[in-house]
Amino acid sequence: MDDLTRAVEAALFAAEAPMTTDQLAALLNGAAVLPALHALVDDYAERGVHLVERGGRWQFQTAPDLAHLLRRTREQPRRLSRAATEVLAIIAYHEPVSRAQIEAIRGVQTAKGTLDVLLEAGWVRVAGRRDVPGRPVIYATTADFLSHFGLASRRDLPGIDELRAAGLLDPVDEAFEALARGEEADEQGALEKGGESA
Structure with missing residues (x-):
């Protein structure tokens, strides 16, 4: 393993949160880190932890076949209401989407608290305002949403079939x-x- 790959590995282990390639490159004096990341993905493929990319950010996570061993100590139950689950699904599949669009798809009014729960969980973020009269706030999913559900990107969301x-x-x-x-x-x-x- 070369020095750059070792430095990328150390930076990711020491990081408090997943890191983008730009953050890693800035930390390592502008080095081209992508080849080192791919080398680490291969190196960790058969180990108890894997290097994964979730929403453009890199992190180490438990190998899927061993996750059950740590679930009791790490899992924090978060129960979402049916309304919150529906809103989260609509945002994930239609983002960026306004509250009015969410309500049109659901066919019922959405309580402000429902969106607040998703914002506090870190799975949804305010993505700006739509350029129409009234300039409504629009919502999108976050990298934490992708990470929590084990998705590399929204393209990995399951289809209707x-x-x-x-x-x-x-x-x-x-x-x-x-x-x-x-x-x-x-x-x-x-x-x-x-x-x-x-």
Whole structure:
């Protein structure tokens, strides 16, 4: 292992929070740290800790197959209400998004406390203001959100098919989809019968 790779490793171990490549480079006098980071990823691949990138920030974390050993000592339970979970999902999939857009998607008004919980958790941040009349605040997810859920980027969020396979879609939604498909089939059948009698 060369001196630069060792220095990057030491900097990440000593850091109080995950670091970006720019932060590491600044700490190490402008060195090109990306090759060293990739070398460390390979070096730690079979160890009890892995070097991972989450939202553009680098950190060491427990290997996934060993996480259960430390869960009791480290895990801090955080129960989100159904409303907070829905709002978090909407922000993650549609960011940047305003409160009015969140309410339009959910179909109900969102309490201010719901967004406050997500902001305090560090999973959501104010991303600015939309350039429309009233200049509403817009929200986006944070690097802590990605880190907590083990995502390198928002592109790693599960798609609709993965959610359905995991049983995470509301059965009511699936029933409505089936009903809609059935109605479409009935209409098609009626059109075909009408065409035969004409």
